[in-house]
Amino acid sequence: MTLAARLIVLAAVVVALLATAGCATVQPWERGTLAKPVMAIEDPAHETAQKLRTYGAKEGGASATGVGGGGCGCN
């Protein structure tokens, strides 16, 4: 097979694979499904705050989310 022919076959295989991948087109009028709260990337604000509080309490000595502030030089 010539190089050009190989490239064409390769391109066809790649395009066919992309076309059959599990991508679904969401039509503009179907975007309500994506607008549901469960589809949010982040947790609701109150839940995030709760988690941070718990995490902060657990990891307090090692400073959970900020700079260590012990003052004893151990952290």
Add this chain to the structure above:
Amino acid sequence: MRAQRRSSSVRLAVAALAAVGAIAAASTALSLTNGDLAAACSVPVVDGSRTVSLAEYRGQVVYLDFWASWCGPCRESFPFMNELQRDLAGRGLQILAISVDKTAEDARRFLARYPAQFTVALDTGAACPAAFQLQGMPSSYIIDKSGAVRAVHAGFRNRDRAEIRQQLLELLGRDAK
């Protein structure tokens, strides 16, 4: 013999590429644009009392709007459509706003917050938006007396207001002659 087989596999590959290309092109080319005849669309009005069909508006200028409760700009477009109803209904304008919400309950909750003085219908099965192949939400179509689409507006921006009004006035004025 071998050369033949090679060329046929290349030909097959080219055909496959063309087919995928054609499918991709077809899926984007279907949306209705200016000059196209408006698609058939028959939906129940929001209180369920009757079914409204686009065909029954033939001979009138129609402002067809597709909206949804989850669509932000739709909140802006409702007061605008109320204005259109107030100013242009007397001149023969028909406004039909079709909700594409999957549940009627969502649409009704929206309507309680943003009341409509025009005809509102529900299309929970999304048959009409599929037939029109909307390019965005909300989408509105200005349809003339002959049932042809004369303008398409995808999305709703402040600067659209004057343009839509102008387009409607032009069509209504021409019809009056």
